[in-house]
Amino acid sequence: SRLVLTDAGAGNQTSIDGLNLSPGGFYWWKKGASGEVGSYAAMIDNATALLSGHLQVQAPGYQEDQHIEDTVTGSAALANSLRQQPGVRAVAERVVAFTLASAGERSFAGQLLGIDVEHERLVSNIPAVIVDGRYLRDTPDGAVVEAVAGAGLARNLGVRVGDEVILLGTDATGGVAALVTRLVGIFSTGQAELDRFLLEVPIAAVRDAFSIADEAHQIVVRAYDVRALPRVTGQVRAVVPKDVTVLTWQQLMPELQQAIELDRASGQFFYGILAIIVGFSIINTFIMLVFERTREFGMLLAVGMRPWAIIGMLQIEALWLGLLGIAGGLIVAVPCIVWVAQVGIPLGDDAGAMLAAFHMPDRFYTALHVDAIVPPAITMLLATLFASAVGSLRVLHVRPVEAMRAA
Structure with a gap:
């Protein structure tokens, strides 16, 4: 030796x-x-900061079909439970609906997100890309419902901040849903497709208009560290009910x-x-x-x-x-x-x-x-x-x- x-x-x-x-x-x-x-x-x-988040909790099959009746029930309590998990930075509920947005004589199809204003800021950077006006605030009962829209959609509708936008769609019972909103902000994400069809409105107003109770289509989870996502995903799956699905960013954004x-x-x-x-x-x-x-x-x-x-x-x-x-x-x-x-x-x-x-x-x-x-x-x-x-x-x-x- x-x-x-x-x-x-x-x-x-x-x-x-x-x-x-x-x-x-x-x-x-x-x-x-x-x-x-x-x-x-x-x-x-x-x-993932733009919209999808690191993880999403959804009803089975919702990611593929996006039917309005496919919701996660008891979403508020579930979101609060997820916020207590180590490694979880923020959790936000969303209600999603496809609508016809109208202003004057112009109408265009769009996707409406009913968002939890307080927590959405922590999972999405859309509030940071407002190019005109401001982001949403919680709407008091009886007040005019606020909305923010993508720059492409606002341009197609010919609206500016302060204009009225009427949203029409089909609610969870199959009836007609109508929502009158006031545009308070316009955002530009740099992604033309997203800017052309996306609107955001406070979640309470969307639930009321589309006959959705304490339910959500997406519960978006953002972690502190991307490298800790396998552990965080395991924790989230242990908390959520067996009849819902937890999707990772790889499933939400396969192209990435x-x-x-x-x-x-x-x-x-x-x-x-x-x-x-x-x-x-x-x-x-x-x-x-x-x-x-x-x-x-x-x-x-x-x-x-x-x-x-x-x-x-x-x-x-x-x-x-x-x-x-x-x-x-x-x-x-x-x-x-x-x-x-x-x-x-x-x-x-x-x-x-x-x-x-x-x-x-x-x-x-x-x-x-x-x-x-x-x-x-x-x-x-x-x-x-x-x-x-x-x-x-x-x-x-x-x-x-x-x-x-x-x-």
Whole structure:
């Protein structure tokens, strides 16, 4: 064992090559793994903050058919229970109805959201994208019902803040529902389809007009941390009744999940190429190491040491090499990751303007998380050990007598 430790620690070339691995590890952690974790978390947070939330509690089948009679009963009590769960940041009830919005002689189809004004601000950023007027306030009994509409719908109807908008639809009993509202705000999400058909009205007015009692079509849940969603999802499923469905953001926004998976696959392909490059460098290192230490290996074989024992000794050197590279990469990468996570890297005016249209940050942020540290470290270490094993196989062809004659 002393021989192994001596060989592992005394080889200057081994230490130098270990340090040569540090830039690869630094790039992997800073630009790759930590960037993925940070950018994916930001992408999910920003996409779900617009409307869907991280989770939704719905009646079975509602996501596909969206029938007005498919509701979650006792929604107020259930929402209050969900707010008590660890990791849950906010919960809001919604009633959804399809309506014909009319103003003067113009009429257009739209989707009406009856929202809990107090809690909706915590699960959706639509209140933050009001471009004219203001967001909703709770409507007192007998007062004019307030509404906010997307910029596209307001333009199609030819209405401005202060104008009257009449909403007609079918209530939960099959009858006609009518709601007279006053437009108090216009929002622009940057998504034309959403801005063209969405309206929001306080939930009490929608329930009254559409004959819906203490029920909701959606109970929207927002968590504190995207990475804690599996645990939060389990907690929510444990609280809700068995006859309702809990949908994750992946089910609510499958196109976002597909985009992330595609990006992750391309990233893994790149990391694979990086691992191959590192691997060939290590194979070359250990082939040269065997050539340089042929006389030493010949002496070890002459005194009875088996070739596979020498290969095992070289594997320990490779382990030292890998750990040295990982340590060097971490020492350089972690401060950079922390700094970029706090400050961000500007993406330029053009990219910033494009992202601003979707209410996403105009800077690239990383995240220091176990998922950004452990998998790359294990992969680099395994690649190092595998490559060293391939390079060390040359020991099997060393002949003791010929090796000891070598200069």
